[in-house]
Amino acid sequence: MFNQTFDSPVIRHVAVVGSGLAGLTAAIQLKGLGHDVTVFEKSRGPGGRLAAKRVSGGSADIGAQYFTSRNPDFLPFLRKFGGVDCFGPWQGRFGFQAPGGEWQPFPEETRYVGTPRMTAITRALSAHAQVVAETRVGKLARKDQAWSVYDTGDNHLGYFDQVIITAPPAQARELLAESGLHELAAHLDDPVQRVLPCWAVAAHFQAPPWPHHEAMRCQHPALFWVANNSSKPGRNDNGQWWVIHASPTWSKQHVESPADEVAERLLEAFREVTNFQIWPDDLVTHRWLYARSEGGDQPGHLWFPEHNIGLAGDWLSGGRVEGAFDSACGLIAELNALPASQ
Incomplete structure (x- = not known):
């Protein structure tokens, strides 16, 4: 999946919320497909569960x-974009x-x-993505066919065709609710618990x-x-x-x-x-x-085509670290199959 190249003239502007393994995997794959991607991270640097x-x-x-590693694509992805020195047995x-x-x-x-710490992996991967750190996304607002993205201080962060949220379920639900997307937020009620x-x-x-x-x-x-x-x-x-x-x-x-x-x-x-x-x-x-x-329905990822909003994370795919990679791969594969007009 991660070796695919962009062969469509349509460039999508995508916002990714969260720079853990799922967010960076999604950003790197979307960039490889030719799209313009910005990753927003609330902390000083990337990490997520690799803290x-x-x-x-x-x-x-x-x-x-x-x-x-059970997915045969996982380690090759880490070696290609993180380098052979950022992890080891x-x-x-x-x-x-x-x-x-x-x-x-x-x-x-x-x-x-x-090596020499778990965050070495996400820091190495982040070199292949445009990451805006210390910026917590607080709200999405529809602007014609695009999303206006705002931080928690109501500062405008840009317009995006699609938004991918890789924050934990509670934070993702809060963001969707603050954006008036209560039906989408309700999908996370059980995962939050x-x-x-x-x-x-x-x-x-x-x-x-x-x-x-x-x-x-x-x-x-x-x-x-x-x-x-x-x-x-x-x-x-x-x-x-x-x-x-x-x-x-x-x-x-x-x-x-x-x-x-x-x-x-x-x-x-x-x-x-x-x-x-x-x-x-x-x-x-x-x-x-x-x-x-722990438990519950784990569909791999969530994609809401009528809103052009997706969710990815290990909590959607088994809970293991590798699940974050699997979840992002599944979501990007679905986005890549969309008609050029979406």
């Missing part, structure tokens, strides 16, 4: 921890705790991470707190995932940075709790699992409100 946070001496991946020992407490190995599968939060803590240890695995799923009500971030390729940390993800249920119950209280309780849960003796000497805590989608 990292600065810590002493480097960074820690507090969003998606790794990704796999994570050779860590992965384990999960069975209900009886014993540890078992993860199924064999190649798992990849960005299915997106789960996640508290994340990055903790630095001078000595390894757990010598048996680099990544693990634990049988603990507060914990979903624990990993030695320093074991990933390209990280050159002194000591070890470990990332702790709280379970969805625990995160939902404590979504409004103070960050220092969350960190203390999650570290105590980690100690209950590993029995580490040395308390970390540095901490970074992050509340990830739109961490993962």
